[in-house]
Amino acid sequence: MKQANANGKSILVPETLLIVDDEAGIRNLLHQKLSREGYSCKEAGTAEKALNALAASPIALVILDIRLPDKSGTELLPEIKLGYPDTAVVMATVISKVNVATQCLKQGADDYICKPFDLDEVTLSIRRALERRSLRLKIKEYQQYLEDKVEEQTGEIRRLFLGAIESLVCALEAKDRYTGGHSHRVTEVALALGNELGLSATDMEDLRWGSLLHDVGKIAVDQLIQNKPDRLTQEEYEHIMIHAHVGAGIVQPVVNDSVVEMIEHHHDHYDGSGLHQVVAGSDIPLAARILAVADAFDALTSDRPYRPAMSRKKALDEIKRCMRTQFDPVVANAFLRTMSRKSELLALPY
């Protein structure tokens, strides 16, 4: 068996065989013969000792006697195949029990050898079983390589697609003088909030994508309505709000459900009073509740066609005012804490 040494060079290492037989004389005979053939041999006189040896270090092949004092070889075989699927097993039996040994082939044994042993046949059987094992390992390794490759390429395609959607969001924002840079600013605030709320690394990654892409559905919104300088009619407001649902549909093929739900629910109100809302309170995904606060703060502090930007202090007061109605109080309070720390750091008035 080839193995890499400490310098990364390939060296030949003898394969380890475990001889399991209750008769010391038989173990000794096989041990001597197989050692001469270049294998490293270990012995076990009981099923329990065999399992201990398997647990202690890797074993390439087990020669397993059918008759053992504590447990039969046929009982031990499935345990070995379950715990050590890469270990080959050759059953050893007296000629009168050959039918039992052939049954073992169906349960995963590679071969059987009959007592009294013809040592050359034993060697041949061991070699063939090890060759089959080596082939199985190579196939397994190749399958793993293919799976890794597919996963890597799927990840690359996903990254490319998400990057393309992000570019689309930037292009949409660049076209609109009121929303330029909105998604990136919202993402920055949402991540600071996620951090404050102790989100896991996975949830933070979802939050990042959900925040960056949350308004991609605005591609379906009429620009004239979006940039209307007057108050929107109910019908126009409803038209603009379809962007949450449309955006969720756009990203759905390449992101997980958490990101889809975050986008779908980012305009939900905590008290359930939002447009066509079906969930409320803590049933709204946490990431969507975070995004709602970050999104609202950036919208309030930016110019809009129908009103100028609010001051930072006024916007924070507005978030405070809408706590428990539009915003989750836990999230809104975390936001106020974050902003207060940031203000201290930057010596801002609020």
Ligand SMILES: [Fe+2]
């Ligand atoms: Fe939105």
